[in-house]
Amino acid sequence: GAVVSQHPxxxxxxxxxxxxxxxxxxxxxxxxxxxxRQFPKKSLMLMATSNEGSKATYEQGVEKDKFLINHAxxxxxxxxxxxxxxxxxxxxxxxxxxxxxxxxxxxGSGTRLTVV
Amino acid sequence: xxxxxxxxxxxxxQEGANxxxxxxxxDSVNNLQWFHQNPWGQLINLFYIPSGTKQNGRLSATTxxxxxxxxxxxxxxxxxDSGVYFCAVGDKLSFGAGTTVTVRA
Numbered sequence: 746g747a748v749v750s751q752h753p754x755x756x757x758x759x760x761x762x763x764x765x766x767x768x769x770x771x772x773x774x775x776x777x778x779x780x781x782r783q784f785p786k787k788s789l790m791l792m793a794t795s796n797e798g799s800k801a802t803y804e805q806g807v808e809k810d811k812f813l814i815n816h817a818x819x820x821x822x823x824x825x826x827x828x829x830x831x832x833x834x835x836x837x838x839x840x841x842x843x844x845x846x847x848x849x850x851x852x853g854s855g856t857r858l859t860v861v
Numbered sequence: 862x863x864x865x866x867x868x869x870x871x872x873x874x875q876e877g878a879n880x881x882x883x884x885x886x887x888d889s890v891n892n893l894q895w896f897h898q899n900p901w902g903q904l905i906n907l908f909y910i911p912s913g914t915k916q917n918g919r920l921s922a923t924t925x926x927x928x929x930x931x932x933x934x935x936x937x938x939x940x941x942d943s944g945v946y947f948c949a950v951g952d953k954l955s956f957g958a959g960t961t962v963t964v965r966a
Contacts, residue, residue: 779953849909851906852906854901857902
């Protein structure tokens with residue numbers, strides 16, 4: 746089956762710094778990846794759709810200048826949280842889908858970001 | 862967007878018990894998945910089931926697309942089944958609020 750690798754799994758950063766999270770499809774090519782955010786004891790909220798070779802599509806209310814998404818290759822999408830603040834602390838998780846999609850979406854293991 | 866409602870929000874089971882989780886959605890979809898989120902946050906894909914019935918060990922799922930609901934059955938529950946179960950639908954995977962399952966030994 747499809748495997749999605751996400752790194753880092755956990756990161757602590759200081760306010761005002763930027764953090765990059767990587768999401769890789771290991772054994773398949775993903776023209777589209779999705780980025781979600783999850784608050785404690787809450788559901789997953791879609792932040793943006795990452796499209797290989799073009800600009801990401803952001804959901805309403807998500808600041809595109811705060812959450813920079815780059816999908817430079819068919820196997821890698823990155824989410825950069827810029828000028829992070831404590832309110833950006835959250836669990837971020839990516840997903841991708843193998844073309845032909847009989848298995849549906851596969852998720853990375855998530856990144857727990859803490860901004861201090 | 863598509864609205865997804867899951868019930869019950871919380872479920873406490875004695876080990877060995879059976880249970881049914883429900884997912885209602887507001888529009889027709891060509892994608893529906895059930896996930897189990899473990900305590901470390903990993904989302905485990907249980908079923909890709911836009912319609913029909915599937916079984917995998919002690920778990921099974923049924924989606925009645927025409928009536929816009931899906932059911933996840935857990936039989937002979939074990940403590941390792943504890944966690945949050947999510948239903949997600951649509952091309953962009955809209956998630957329900959989840960059902961938190963606690964299985965007690």
